[in-house]
Amino acid sequence: MKRREFLKGAAFAAAGAAVAACGIKSPKARAPKPYEPVPGSRLRLSWEPYELTLKHTFTVSGSSRKATPGVQVRLEFDGYTGYGEASMPPYLGHSVESVQAFLSKLDLSRFTDPFMLEDIMAYVNSCARKLRGGGLSDAPARAAVDMALHDLFGKLLGQPLWRIFGLDPSRTPDTSYTIGMDTPDVMAQKTREVAGMFKVLKVKVGQPDDLQMIDAVRSASNLPIVVDANQGWTDRIKALYEIYELKERGVVMVEQPLPASALDDIAWLKGRSPLPIFADEAVQGMSDLRRIKGAYSGVNIKLMKCGGILEARRMMSYARAEGMKVMLGCMTETSCGISAAAQISPGVDFADLDGNLLISNDPFEGAGVSEGKIMLNNLPGLGLSIRK
Numbered sequence: 001m002k003r004r005e006f007l008k009g010a011a012f013a014a015a016g017a018a019v020a021a022c023g024i025k026s027p028k029a030r031a032p033k034p035y036e037p038v039p040g041s042r043l044r045l046s047w048e049p050y051e052l053t054l055k056h057t058f059t060v061s062g063s064s065r066k067a068t069p070g071v072q073v074r075l076e077f078d079g080y081t082g083y084g085e086a087s088m089p090p091y092l093g094h095s096v097e098s099v100q101a102f103l104s105k106l107d108l109s110r111f112t113d114p115f116m117l118e119d120i121m122a123y124v125n126s127c128a129r130k131l132r133g134g135g136l137s138d139a140p141a142r143a144a145v146d147m148a149l150h151d152l153f154g155k156l157l158g159q160p161l162w163r164i165f166g167l168d169p170s171r172t173p174d175t176s177y178t179i180g181m182d183t184p185d186v187m188a189q190k191t192r193e194v195a196g197m198f199k200v201l202k203v204k205v206g207q208p209d210d211l212q213m214i215d216a217v218r219s220a221s222n223l224p225i226v227v228d229a230n231q232g233w234t235d236r237i238k239a240l241y242e243i244y245e246l247k248e249r250g251v252v253m254v255e256q257p258l259p260a261s262a263l264d265d266i267a268w269l270k271g272r273s274p275l276p277i278f279a280d281e282a283v284q285g286m287s288d289l290r291r292i293k294g295a296y297s298g299v300n301i302k303l304m305k306c307g308g309i310l311e312a313r314r315m316m317s318y319a320r321a322e323g324m325k326v327m328l329g330c331m332t333e334t335s336c337g338i339s340a341a342a343q344i345s346p347g348v349d350f351a352d353l354d355g356n357l358l359i360s361n362d363p364f365e366g367a368g369v370s371e372g373k374i375m376l377n378n379l380p381g382l383g384l385s386i387r388k
């Protein structure tokens with residue numbers, strides 16, 4: 001049988017099976033109509049600043065705050081709207097002004113096909129500055145456009161991104177929930193309030209009283225704890241000692257124990273640590289990941305650091321190929337940014353996607369959390385609906 005005939009035969013057999021399976025509908029009626037962009041349609045980008053109000057004052061090693069500046073982005077095409085956002089915790093050096101200045105530079109109306117994700121993001125990235133170390137500037141603004149583009153992409157196809165990417169929604173991770181730094185009594189109380197709702201707790205360390213804080217959380221819950229020092233420890237020997245103490249207390253992972261610049265000390269620590277060591281501040285995008293491979297056990301990938309879903313997926317593939325574990329993290333974000341990360345979360349080793357749970361003015365509903373597990377929905381794109 002010639003190949004063409006074989007393929008025709010296979011299609012015919014499949015069509016026959018479909019008719020038999022559904023009984024009434026003809027195979028023609030079941031075939032989805034592929035989306036065709038309306039000739040002349042162009043991408044239209046717009047945005048507005050949106051300040052995220054935190055439910056509680058948020059303290060990490062070195063700073064405290066009650067709100068986070070953000071910019072919400074819309075990308076329209078042919079009657080469809082994709083949503084994205086930039087979130088800019090002040091210590092990272094981005095601002096509403098810098099994000100708006102970057103977005104103002106873009107001319108997305110030059111694109112008539114929103115499915116050209118790679119080309120469009122290559123153009124967006126070409127508008128950023130090259131940083132020392134090989135990365136690109138304006139990651140939150142680039143992430144906002146990337147998210148909106150992916151949301152649009154899914155909406156035009158009528159499918160959630162996780163399905164387009166071929167991911168299993170039942171394999172979403174448990175997200176950790178951060179117990180903010182406070183007095184031991186308050187931390188124990190906060191732990192009791194959320195212990196039944198999550199499977200993993202996160203504690204920000206990097207203070208002289210780290211072990212007391214962990215003991216306070218432990219007094220209220222037996223859940224596994226991940227800790228994030230946010231570069232707050234400075235001595236590798238003390239750090240190793242502390243990691244052993246933390247392991248005794250049921251801590252399962254340590255994020256960015258030493259300054260990002262101390263790569264040799266991190267590699268030394270990783271070689272001796274009984275717990276996996278994850279990079280956060282040390283890795284923004286792919287160029288950092290190449291540089292730090294071997295020194296860390298895993299990497300915390302965040303859309304706001306790397307510039308969006310496209311880059312995050314590349315980093316995930318690279319990290320896994322290099323034998324590194326993968327964590328997905330977030331900034332303070334609305335459900336827009338969190339749902340974007342949730343779409344690519346099935347199969348990751350750790351997730352810290354609680355940013356939307358920490359704000360009181362979320363304009364979106366998206367991926368949810370049930371008993372700590374991230375729950376994806378069947379809505380197209382990022383899975384968002386506007387909160388009434």
Ligand code: MG
Pocket residue numbers: 228230255256280281300
């Ligand atoms: Mg971190």
